[in-house]
Amino acid sequence: MDFVWSDSFARRVARFQGSAVREMFHWAQLPGIISLSAGSPAPELFPVEAFRQAANQVLDEDPVGALQYGITEGYPPLREWIAEHLRGKGISVTADEVMITTGSQQAMDLLVRVLFDAGDLVVVERPTFIATLQALDTCEVEYLSAPMDGDGLIVDELARRLDGRPKLICAQPNFQNPSGVSLSLPRRRQLAQLAAERHIAIVEDDPYSELIYEGDALPSIKSFDQAGLSIYLGSFSKILMPGIRVGWAAGPTAVLEKMAVVKQSNDLHTDGFMQRVVNLLVRNGQLPAHIDRIRKVYRERRDVMLHAIADHFPAEARYTQPRGGLFVWVELPAEVDCGRFVRPAVERLVLFTPGAGFHRDGTGQNTMRLNFSNVEPDRIQEGVKRLGAVVKEQLTKT
Numbered sequence: 001m002d003f004v005w006s007d008s009f010a011r012r013v014a015r016f017q018g019s020a021v022r023e024m025f026h027w028a029q030l031p032g033i034i035s036l037s038a039g040s041p042a043p044e045l046f047p048v049e050a051f052r053q054a055a056n057q058v059l060d061e062d063p064v065g066a067l068q069y070g071i072t073e074g075y076p077p078l079r080e081w082i083a084e085h086l087r088g089k090g091i092s093v094t095a096d097e098v099m100i101t102t103g104s105q106q107a108m109d110l111l112v113r114v115l116f117d118a119g120d121l122v123v124v125e126r127p128t129f130i131a132t133l134q135a136l137d138t139c140e141v142e143y144l145s146a147p148m149d150g151d152g153l154i155v156d157e158l159a160r161r162l163d164g165r166p167k168l169i170c171a172q173p174n175f176q177n178p179s180g181v182s183l184s185l186p187r188r189r190q191l192a193q194l195a196a197e198r199h200i201a202i203v204e205d206d207p208y209s210e211l212i213y214e215g216d217a218l219p220s221i222k223s224f225d226q227a228g229l230s231i232y233l234g235s236f237s238k239i240l241m242p243g244i245r246v247g248w249a250a251g252p253t254a255v256l257e258k259m260a261v262v263k264q265s266n267d268l269h270t271d272g273f274m275q276r277v278v279n280l281l282v283r284n285g286q287l288p289a290h291i292d293r294i295r296k297v298y299r300e301r302r303d304v305m306l307h308a309i310a311d312h313f314p315a316e317a318r319y320t321q322p323r324g325g326l327f328v329w330v331e332l333p334a335e336v337d338c339g340r341f342v343r344p345a346v347e348r349l350v351l352f353t354p355g356a357g358f359h360r361d362g363t364g365q366n367t368m369r370l371n372f373s374n375v376e377p378d379r380i381q382e383g384v385k386r387l388g389a390v391v392k393e394q395l396t397k398t
């Protein structure tokens, strides 16, 4: 008889949920399909030539450093660059307070492993990034899902609902994934203050702040933190390329040191070759122009998507108007279940991500996330048109 693996699974495995975004990937291979599902950057914007040159330079100048085992906390010159970059944003950290991670997703995973015992309480925005929820699920946490509006997490409402003592507030202040919404300036201050009053740590997950298409950048939550209670996560995935898997955590050494111990058993250190390549790429003088180009391309795609939704979605659909990032969030009437639209959408050769997976309080069935970064404008137009037809058709059946 075959071995039944599931008989040996840990109890906590019952909590694990696959990513709704990842589930879409196999459909994305269908010929002719338009995927508005994944949050992938536009590959035509990857700085491939600069990457090639940097890679060759690293191999010419520092092959042993690049290919030998390295320091868990990361390559010191890159940590220096990140600290300087953050100081430019009003976040006062030294290189010792920066740890390089294998994507910022790993930083979240390390942090929650350090903080949570089974049954501990965490505050998450409703909705929030699926991989954050997946990392938290592995720690068997209890969720307090904090509602949001057009100005982000409603801090007054969170303060009213705080009973028990959460260990951590997970916040994405800029162009949140999935909603596209940003936390307003007064609420950033207010959230830092609330956390200080109630002795709760904050993780500020911020992979999108450079992808700003209009208006002024707002100061980070961490810049209001006087108590050393916040940890800031950043990433090169959206400004360079996601496949290189280089991100970082910046925060007090007391927590980074423990995260480093978890990282030792996880992957020991982030790819030393990639860290050196990234270090050259961010220092070659081309980064500001590169980011400007990304902003220009994505701004146009966002505008095309918003116009197409206005033209093709039913009047009942409400949707966000993100000032940056990669996503538009659509909300349909409460009784609608967008999960049921996936099949008919695939039949019409368009993909979206149903919103329920971004929630842990059983809500969100009537929502969907649409990505605009990874599709050419005419395909966005056509994809939204196809999806709008599916939504209208399904609404008549609801």
Ligand SMILES: Cc1ncc(COP(=O)(O)O)c(C=O)c1O
Pocket: 039, 102, 103, 104, 105, 106, 129, 172, 177, 205, 206, 207, 234, 235, 236, 237, 242, 245, 246, 247
């Ligand atoms: C909110 C948020 N945090 C973190 C990440 C992960 O970024 P990385 O590729 O650096 O792991 C993403 C990527 O989509 C994201 O949307």
